[in-house]
Amino acid sequence: MINLHDLSLPVAPHHHVGTEQRVSLTLQRGALCWIVGSSGSGKTALLETLALQRPFKGVFRLFDQDITPRTSSRTLTSLRQRIGFLEENPLFCDTLTVCENIALPLEINGVKRSEYLRETSTILSWFQLDLYADRLPASLPLLVRWQLACTRTLIRRPPLLLIEASPLISLPDFRVRLFSVLNDLAQSGSTILLTTNDDSICSDPPASILHLPSNTPSKRDSERDTLSPNLSAPYSDQRREPRLS
Amino acid sequence: MRHSSLITRSLPSLRYGWFAICAALSTLWLGLGFAALWGGQTLSASWEQRLDHTTFITVPTLDGRSTSNEHIATIMRAVSQLPGSDHVHFLSKAEINTLLAHWSATPWPDPVPAIITLHYNGDYRVLENAVHHLDTNTLILPPNPQSETLQPLLAVLKRGSSLIAGLCFMSGILSNLGALFLSLNTLSLRQDKNLSLLEKLGYPLSKFYRSRAIYFGGAALAGGLVGLGILFTLLTSISSLVRPFLHLTTQSQTWLTSTSITPLHIMVLLFLPFLQGIISALISHRRLLQATRSSL
Incomplete structure (x- = not known):
């Protein structure tokens, strides 16, 4: 499903000697995985790379397809349609209502208007966000926008879900509903990768937890990166399927 | 159709109107430049032939x-x-x-x-x-002593028509540069937040860019044809005003038939809008596609 090898990730200087470190990651179909790390540890860069939204160095295979800088824009577009990526500060089209914004992925996929309106209404009701349906996104608080973007990401039931989930700390009710949906999606074969800087929220779903380094590395770490970059930073694999080296 | 509706609802409209105006002005100025050049030469040659x-x-x-x-x-x-x-x-x-x-x-x-x-x-x-x-x-x-006085006048006429033609060509080139700037300005779409969102959601941007290029080409063509229409009307009016000087004997004679304008010249004028349309479409499409390819 996802095979990253020797990926060069930019990180904040206080996390690592130099401005990048090497990462390898393997995720199978149906995996549900948390990546925990403090701010600047490279979580967002990793998700953006997986979402095909930033250039990268290394070997990257996604949906059994090699991704290189020469991969055609048509292929990238079709792959992006299979990825749901939720950022911490999600973008909205300010000229469209919340309902139209959430329906965008279905509209892009060619779903009929009546059908995507019904789907949108259902998912908004499930997450108890239907009162915002006719509002413009710009008028809403950031946390509400994040929840709405979350529904937009889920509405297409993508095979790969990438979620920056730090806002969930402040949304306990929404978290319960979201984890219920994520478990269903994982059981139906979707691969789900969530990132957070607080591992207290990772306990609810039965998921693997991978830790990114959170303190300044020793001299030995930096020597190891330089001499043997493929061995990379000291991530820990605590559970089953995913491997992050 | 579905996608174009989505784009219409979510993206700012581009300046096709200004682009068409630039194309019209460009055709008009270049046409007037050619007309001034040919008209001046023809008029002076005609008078020179009649000098005794x-x-x-x-x-x-x-x-x-x-x-x-x-x-x-x-x-x-x-x-x-x-x-x-x-x-x-x-x-x-x-x-x-x-x-x-x-x-x-x-x-x-x-x-x-x-x-x-x-x-x-x-x-x-x-x-x-x-x-x-x-x-x-x-x-x-x-x-007749008139032939002596006409010589400097003819020299002034030739220099004047060359100068006017040069100014018209310059204005035409400036209008073309304006159109080029507007077509390159579509690159600013790459910075548009809504387009960025649509790209992230898997919207096929290459289709969108192709349709924008076609719009630009169409706007250039329409503008060019309007410019051509204005040019023909203007030249016909001017030639009817200067009819006595051009020694046009019958009403059926126009600037098209009386002067030294050849079918090739007419073809050049007619071809200008098409050329503008094709060039604009190609530039717009190529630049936007380059921007898309460099996104990963």
């Missing part, structure tokens, strides 16, 4: 008898040997009668005087001395 440089030497009859051919030949030989004389010609009786008909309302009684024509650029006192030395009764009629 001929000097007449009239040998009157004596006692109702025609002048002898030997005497005429002597005068012609003497005149031909003068520096600055050219095209010395003895008019036939029919030519003389036609000429005299312009000078006199009543038919000239026979015998008609002998007339020699020539182009002379030398000193007229020398010509007079040479002719009067052989026959004191000869009359020398120099060319």
